[in-house]
Amino acid sequence: MGFMDPGNVVWFEISTADGQAVKDFYGPLLGWSFAVDPDSSVGGVTYTRIMAPGMPFPMGAIYDNAHSPEETMNVSIVSADVAADQERLEKTGATVVVPATAVSDVTTFARLADPRGNVFSLFQNNQTPERLKEFADQAGEQMQEMTAGPVPGAYAWFEIGSTDAEATKDFYTRAFGWQIVFDETAGGKPYSNVFTGNQWPSGGMYDLGTDGVDYLMPDFLVLDVPATTARAQELGATVEFGPDANPDGLVYSRLLDPRGNRFGLFSMPTNAPQVSA
Template sequence: MGFMDPGNVVWFEIGTADGPAVQDFYRSLLGWEFAVDADSSVGGVRYTRIMAPGMPFPMGAIYENADHPEEAMNVSIVSSDVVADQERLAKLGARVIVPAAQVADVTVFARLADPRGNVFSLFQNNQTPARLKEFADQGQEQMGEMLGGPVPGSYAWFEVGTTDAEATQDFYGRAFDWRFAFDDTAGGKRYYNVFTGNQWPSGGMYDLGADGVDYLMPDFLVTDVPSVTAKAVELGATVEFGPDTNPDGLVYSRIIDPRGNRFGLFSAPVDGQHA
């Protein structure tokens, strides 16, 4: 399965009424760089691409709409037919927030909420499959040449937090053919790796039990979770969970940014490190 195949999470968006404030926070915290997308910034909408430090291609975007300001962060899932998927997912219990719409003649998107209330987008690019493959291969090649993987500050994982693991697995399994496998390296936590069709997991599901709060969020790679978490607090964010360490050495935390949006930080396990 390829990077841009349906069911993969490949993008994230931050909806906000104050783009400069969002840019200031994440530039200071994660070193993000920004560029306004002139083709998509029309009719009171300002769409700003987000790049990880030193990377020439975007991994997400800031969405500002003067007529309908919002504060939200969501992941985006590849679709081969947004209109058809919107109808299909509604029958599975999803709620349509923004109906399927065409953007700049190359993209169709829709924004929905799953049955637990978590917001996500469907994303369909109308460029040719050959061009999409070229883009995906270029991105993977550039990242490999630079650091052998995602650079610090980049989107590299997604996470579903749920108070009803059975319902969450049922919805996403039927919606996108996601597969869930218990992670026995998580130190006894009720954590599941999520396979979106690739050989390796690209996300996770945290079974929070009855006392948690459902969410669906992007996670960003950093080299030092405790120090970046502390910096987030200095910049006005709130720590919701962590920093915590798994037996395999993975360190992570869950943060609420100053605009009220949730995201995760993590550092990869050190090879050979075990508790």
């Protein structure tokens, strides 16, 4: 399965009425850099690409609209036909937040909420076959760079938290064909790996039981979770969970940024290849 095949989570987006506040938080915390997308910034909306340190291609974007009533951070899932998927997913229990919308001649997107209220986007690239191949090649190069040496500050995982794990598993299995498999390495925690079609998992699901709030969030790789978590607090974030660790040495925490958006931090297991600084 290719990186840009339907069903893969390939992007995240922050929708906000104050893009500068988002930059002021995540820039110092994770070393992100930002570049305005001139093709997508129209009608009072500014679309700003987000780059991890040292990476030449964006991994997400800020949708900056001063008149927006919402503050959200959501992951984006590749679709071959956004309008058709929107209609199909409504029948499986999803709710349309923003209907299928074309952005110039470049992309079509829609924003939906799953049956538990978690927001995600569908993303379709409308460019020519030649440009699509170029885009896929660039994305593949970025993934190869991250595989060779994961980059601190990069989006590298997504996580679903559910107070009804069976309902959540049923929805995403039917919606995108994801496989959700219990993680035997999590030390008995109610955690499952999410396979979106690749050999290795690209996300996870935490069974919250009846204690917690459902969520779907991006997770970012860091070198030192406790130190980065403390720095996030200094910048105005709230720690919701952790830092905690698995038996294999993976360390993670879950936070709310100053705008109320949920995100995760994690560091690699102790037996994994070392992350380059």
